Amino acid sequence: MLVGAEAPDTGVWHEETVDVDQFLLVLVSGLASGAVYGLMGLGLVIIYRATDVVNFALASLATIGLYAALTLYDRGLPLILAAGAAIVVTAAVGLAARETVIRPLAHGELLSALVMTMAVSLIAESVISTIWGDQPQLFPSLVDGSVSFGDAAIPTQSLLTIGVAAVAMALVAYLFGRTTIGSAMRAVAESADTAQILGLGTQRIARVAWALGLGLGALAAILYAPRAGLLPTVLSAPLFRAFAGIFLGGLTSMYGAVIGGLTVGVLDNLAASYVSAGYRDTFVFSFTIVVLLIRPQGLFGVRAFQRV
Incomplete structure (x- = not known):
């Protein structure tokens, strides 16, 4: 080798850099997915702790809100206001469904309430198909563009998803930990009779x-909708992954729902990127089953003993 001559470029350093950048993209995408699952799981846990109802209709009711938002946006309403309208519509339709078919049930009719939420879900999907049709539609991104990190281009929408979810979760934690209504909700969750x-x-x-x-x-x-598009059943897969998250974290734990959702999102994307996209759900649910076999109440749940 000649003195002063440069060593040949083997490409090893570049390959390692690309691998790190690829892993960063997978991790951010997983956290963004997990943030969505965590938010849905948190909503499910809040409803369950206050009313003992596992609300399988949450995804379909939220989809009605999405279609309403898209309709308002197409008619000229700014996207941020249309998004706010989606939240209001979802809550209003959901409360109407609760007052109509859930509340009249006798206290303790948990199985009947579960079946009712499934029925509401099917009805909501039918209404969506009748009013808006079954054809896929695009839902606009709240933000466009990407942020460069090395050779990786991270979508700004993913970063926004993580940030918005973090703020929402922090506000929920403040609500339950520092406000009167939060304390009342915790009291009802502990014992409705005592409350x-x-x-x-x-x-x-x-x-x-x-x-x-x-x-x-x-x-x-x-x-979630900007990257998945809009269909009557667009939130079915996120709903079941959110359930995996809350069972992984603990059905009665709000923190567990968030951490479980984030875990599912990251594992889901790691499996799809480094194992096979066809086995992503198999990997996630197998991991969840193993955890539940070891700790049936979930990572953050409390063991309860009931006569069955």
């Missing part, structure tokens, strides 16, 4: 919990 003895309006608290949970579901839908 009623203390003079707390359980039905009013239940309505607030449903509105909040549905609003979080609608926010998750708004953040």
Whole structure:
């Protein structure tokens, strides 16, 4: 080798850099997906803790809000206002469904309430298909462009999704930890009978919990729709991954729903990128099953003993 001659470029350093950039893209995409699952899971847990109802209709009701938002946007309403309208529409339709078919059920009819939410979901999808049709539609991104990091171009929409979800989750934590209505909701979650003895309006608290949970579901839908498009069943897959997240984190734990959703999102994207896209759900749900076999109450849940 001649003195002063440059060593040949083997490409190893460049390959390692590309691998790191690729991993960063996968990680950010996973966190963005997990933020959506975490928001939906948080909404499901809030409703469940306040009313003992597992709301399978949350995704379909949020989809109604998405279609309403797109209609308003196409008619000239600014996107941010249309997004706000989606949250309001979702909460309003969801509360109407609760008052009509869920509340009349006798106390403790958990299976009947579960079946009712499934029925509401099917009805909502049918209404969407009748009014807006079944053809795929594009939903506009809240922001465009990307942020460069090395050779990686991270979509700004993904970063916005993570940021908005983090702020929403922090506000929910503040609501439950620092406000009167949050304390009342926690009291109802611990014992509805005790809360009623203390003079707390359980039905009013239940309505607030449903509105909040549905609003979080609608926010998750708004953040998810720009990259997935719009179909009557567009939120079916995120809903089941959100359920995987809340079972992984613990059905009664709000923090568990968030951490579980983020975990599912990251694992889902890692499996799709480094194993096979066809096995992403198999990998995620297998991991969830293993955790539940070891710790049935989830990572952050509390073990409860019930007679069955």
